[in-house]
Every structure is written in C-alpha cells, then in structure tokens.
C-alpha cells in the first residue's frame with residue numbers, strides 16, 4: 001500500500017475551499033473572533049481546539065451562515081459567502097446543543113433535510129436507514145428525541161447532519177457524550193466517510209486525543225485568535241508557543257536564558273547552582289534572551305543511577321506517582337523546588353516498579369528532546 | 376392518613392359545592408313546570424307528601440319544548456358559529472402579537488406583557504361601552520374615515536355581528552396571547568437555525584418547526600376563547616343587533632323577561648352539555664402536553 005502525502009497547505013498552487021480573510025466578529029464591544037485569517041482545503045479534516053469561550057462555535061456559525069462577520073470576508077470555493085443564507089449553503093452543521101426537533105421522531109429528524117431537497121421517498125428511506133445503521137440507532141427510529149439518552153441524541157444529531165452528504169460538514173463537539181469505545185468507532189466511521197465522500201470536515205473538540213486521531217490539521221485557538229495551525233504531529237512535537245505546548249498534551253516548561261554554544265544549539269541557564277541545559281533549536285536566540293524549554297514527559301528518562309553521557313541530567317526526589325495503567329507519570333521534585341514530570345511505560349507489573357516515593361532519581365534527556373520557545 | 380384524605384377530598388369537595396350542587400338545583404328546576412308563584416316553578420318539595428310524590432311531578436317537558444321551537448337550536452347553532460369564527464379571528468390577531476413578544480428583546484418583554492394585561496384594570500362593561508362609542512354611526516371610527524374621505528356614508532357596524540366579532544376578539548385577546556406566548560418563549564431558537572441549515576427558508580422553518588411546537592399554546596388559547604365566547608351574553612346584547620342570535624341572550628330573556636325559569640334552566644343544561652365536549656378535549660390536551668414535557 002502506498003500512502004500519498006495529503007498536504008495541500010504546502011502546495012502553493014492549491015486553492016483553499018474556505019478562506020477567512022481578516023475576519024473579526026464582535027458582540028457589542030466584546031470581540032469573539034479577532035482578525036482571523038485561515039485557509040481550509042478540500043477534503044481536510046480540520047480540528048478546532050481551544051478553551052471554552054474562545055470562539056470555536058462562533059467561527060462555525062459564521063461558516064454555516066448564522067452570524068455575519070463584523071469585518072473581513074469569508075470565501076467558499078472562491079466565492080464570497082457573507083450574506084448567503086444558511087439554506088443556500090452546501091454546508092451542514094451539527095449543533096453543540098444538538099437542536100433535534102422535539103415534535104419529530106428520530107427517523108423524521110434524520111429525514112428532515114432530505115425531504116426539503118425533494119428526494120424520492122424510497123431514496124429517503126434508504127438513506128435514513130443507512131444513517132441509522134451507521135450511528136447504531138436502528139432500534140430507536142420511532143422514538144422521540146426526549147425518549148433516548150444523551151449519547152443517543154448526540155448520535156442522532158450527527159446522523160442528521162451527515163444525511164445530506166454536504167460538501168462541508170461542521171461538527172461542534174460531535175462525540176463528547178459518547179463512551180470511549182463508541183467514540184473511537186465513530187471517529188473511524190467519520191474518517192471512513194471522509195475518505196469515501198471527500199467531504200471537508202471542520203470539527204470542534206475538547207478531546208486532544210480525538211483531534212490527534214482524526215485531524216489532518218489542528219488549529220489551536222485562544223481569545224478569538226488562532227495560535228497555531230499544523231498537523232497533529234507537528235503541533236505536538238514543535239509547538240510555537242508555551243500556550244500551544246501546554247494546551248496539547250502534558251509538558252514541562254523550564255524558564256531560563258539562552259546563549260548560543262554551537263550551530264543551532266544553545267545553553268539554557270535556568271538555575272544558579274546547576275549546569276546549563278543543552279537544547280537544539282532551529283529558531284535563533286540571541287545571547288541572554290529569555291526562553292522557555294518545553295519537554296514532553298515521555299521524552300524524559302528516569303533512572304536510579306547517574307546516566308552516562310546524557311546531554312542533560314538533573315537529580316531529584318520522587319514526589320508523587322500517577323499510575324495510569326499502561327504508563328506511569330513520576331512527579332520529581334528538583335532541589336530548586338520545581339517539579340518535572342517523567343513518563344515511562346509500565347512494561348513490568350506494578351509490584352516490581354523500580355522507584356517509589358522519596359527515592360532519589362536521575363532525570364535525563366537529549367538535546368533535541370525539548371523545544372526552545374521564545375514566548 | 377387523615378392528611379392524605381384531606382388532600383384528596385379538598386378538590387372533590389370544591390367540585391361538589393361549586394359545580395355539582397348548583398348543577399343539581401338547576402337540573403331539578405329544568406324538570407319542573409313554570410308557575411305564577413315565588414319561586415316561579417312547581418313542584419316545591421314538601422315533607423308531608425314525601426319524595427315519591429315530588430319526583431312523580433318532574434318530567435322532561437321543557438327539553439321536548441326546546442326541540443319544538445326552532446328558536447333554540449338556531450340560537451345554539453348561531454352561537455357555535457359566532458364563537459368559532461371569533462376564536463379563529465382571535466388566533467389570527469393573537470399569534471403574531473405573541474410571536475412578536477417572544478422575539479422582542481428580553482428587557483422589553485415584561486412591559487409588553489403589562490400592556491397586554493393592562494385593559495383588565497378597567498371594568499369590562501366600560502370597555503364594551505367604549506366600543507359602542509367607537510363603532511356607532513356617529514362614532515369615532517366613522518368620523519375619522521369620513522374625515523379622511525375614505526367613505527361618504529357612515530359604515531353600519533354597531534348592532535351587527537361584525538361588532539360582536541370585534542367585541543369578542545378585543546375582550547378575549549389576552550387569553551389567546553398569553554398561552555401562545557408562553558410556549559413560543561420557551562422555544563429553542565437553534566431549532567429554527569437547524570431547520571434552515573437543513574434547507575428550509577425562514578418561512579418554511581417557521582411553518583415546520585415553530586407552528587407545530589406552539590400547538591399546545593394555540594390549543595389552550597383557542598379553548599380559553601371559545602368556551603366563554605359560546606355562552607357570551609354582554610357583548611351580543613350591547614354590540615349586537617336584533618339579528619344577532621346567541622344562546623346567552625336567549626337564556627337571559629327566558630329568565631328575566633319571560634320569568635320561565637324551567638325553560639331557562641333547560642337551555643342552560645343543554646349549553647353546559649355542549650361545553651363539556653370542548654372542556655374535556657381541553658383537559659386531555661393539557662394532560663398530553665404535560666406528559667410530553669416529562
């Protein structure tokens with residue numbers, strides 16, 4: 001099997017499906033979206049991540065046509081869509097509140113959009129059955145929305161938005177109420193649908209694992225601004241700011257000052273009593289510039305004996321251990337009082353764990369393990 | 376145990392005292408014969424003769440009489456027609472007002488609600504008299520229209536059925552608006568957005584989502600208008616003319632002009648039976664609504 005790279009954002013020839021140009025949205029004097037410029041390409045699975053209230057839903061609602069930007073333009077396939085009413089857009093949205101019609105059965109809810117298209121009866125039947133099967137709701141087709149559980153309602157909302165097979169599908173936290181197993185299955189279903197139909201997805205999620213699994217690119221938002229847009233791997237391995245590093249996954253941040261000591265390598269002075277840390281960075285830092293070293297816990301090794309030849313090592317005491325089943329996180333207190341997290345896979349039974357509370361241990365990592373950040 | 380008994384017994388006692396006992400009394404009168412006496416009917420219960428002799432004098436004569444004189448069933452039918460038409464008119468006027476209120480900015484709503492209820496602060500009779508002043512041939516409406524040159528001759532509205540419709544719509548409008556408003560206000564705006572997202576125009580979203588979901592309010596409002604309008608007496612006698620036939624007026628005339636209490640009671644009993652049907656329907660509607668909300 002050959003996997004061709006899907007990276008239209010790196011192709012200067014590629015035309016984006018959606019183009020936000022300096023879009024600002026204000027509610028009164030509150031700025032919900034702040035001068036936002038983004039491109040979303042066809043067949044992308046674009047995940048929006050960000051804290052509550054950062055403007056994710058507002059962004060979606062502008063795409064669906066329920067809000068008009070205060071400033072800026074939004075283009076869909078090269079056409080300005082500001083002012084085009086929602087029913088004239090080839091987009092469907094799954095609402096965060098589901099917005100299921102309480103007076104209609106689940107079957108009729110899913111058929112609602114198809115009926116508006118004037119689709120033939122038997123075709124509607126087939127399509128609704130297909131959607132019910134996909135979301136495993138066949139048994140509940142005749143019930144009203146208030147007669148099913150929260151997770152089931154969420155699946156109905158998903159089925160209803162998928163039914164019309166739109167060009168652009170907006171999913172506002174589509175899987176939040178599902179249990180882990182069902183969520184994973186549905187994620188794969190979504191990716192499958194996406195592959196089969198070529199639909200472009202914009203998905204809001206609070207679950208970064210989900211974003212990592214399904215997304216072609218992840219956009220991290222804060223206060224109505226996009227902090228970084230990149231592939232899941234890139235955003236995890238090379239965040240561009242402490243905010244992004246902290247938002248995606250767990251991270252240790254060590255503050256210090258940089259001084260160049262080689263080609264693209266820097267010595268980070270972080271504490272008067274300790275030797276500086278070594279870090280590689282493609283970004284230039286000047287002598288004495290303030291910097292933050294971000295290291296993922298799984299990139300920090302923990303050992304009882306002093307490791308030989310490691311680029312960075314510090315000694316500390318095990319302060320706490322979080323046992324997560326497959327992995328354990330050790331919270332190691334340094335003499336400075338700072339806490340560094342180190343993660344190891346639990347390849348042995350818990351009883352045979354090498355370290356326990358109050359043990360003195362060595363932490364070490366390579367020069368390329370961390371990312372040096374200016375802000 | 377005692378408390379539970381009291382709790383259950385209270386509404387039944389209420390029903391007994393305020394509905395069943397008066398109903399039994401009126402029913403008994405309807406089975407009696409008119410007489411020049413005080414009270415003006417026979418027989419009176421007499422302890423000496425016993426209950427058997429008393430009952431043997433009661434009969435259904437008056438009900439038979441109602442079927443013989445076509446005045447009565449014509450009055451029933453005409454009342455039903457007037458009540459029905461005015462209910463529809465009230466709905467047509469009331470729904471847009473309720474809709475407008477429900478969509479108004481939140482801070483305006485208490486004021487709007489106040490304005491709807493405000494007319495109740497003056498006497499109902501005075502308000503109906505005011506309509507006589509507005510609708511009469513020399514009234515305000517005709518003066519304004521003639522002054523504007525829209526008409527040359529005054530429109531004859533007062534003492535016609537049109538005036539009765541206007542009176543009923545005006546009087547009962549709040550009873551239509553308030554229940555509809557309360558259902559519309561609770562509606563989730565994102566439902567209409569979802570409908571539009573799935574391909575509805577604004578109007579069809581309104582028709583397919585807002586209207587069906589406000590049906591409980593429409594039903595409640597319609598019953599609240601229809602039931603009192605059917606037996607309405609004041610409005611047809613003040614605003615209606617000789618051609619306005621309503622059962623409430625007939626009833627009044629039997630009681631006070633003819634002093635034929637037994638026939639009047641029979642008319643009232645039949646009116647009640649006609650009303651029981653919509654009342655039962657109304658109750659069932661309420662129940663269904665409650666079940667749906669659970």
Ligand SMILES: Nc1ncnc2c1ncn2[C@@H]1O[C@H](COP(=O)(O)OP(=O)(O)OP(=O)(O)O)[C@@H](O)[C@H]1O
Nearest residue numbers: 027030032050051052053054055056057058059096
């Ligand atoms: N109609 C509105 N009027 C005023 N403020 C609004 C309106 N809609 C949204 N906001 C504000 O805009 C900001 C962004 O809202 P939005 O719903 O987009 O957040 P979100 O990122 O989707 O959050 P969550 O993750 O909690 O769903 C919030 O602070 C919110 O209070």
Ligand SMILES: [Mg+2]
Nearest residue numbers: 056057096172
């Ligand atoms: Mg949201």
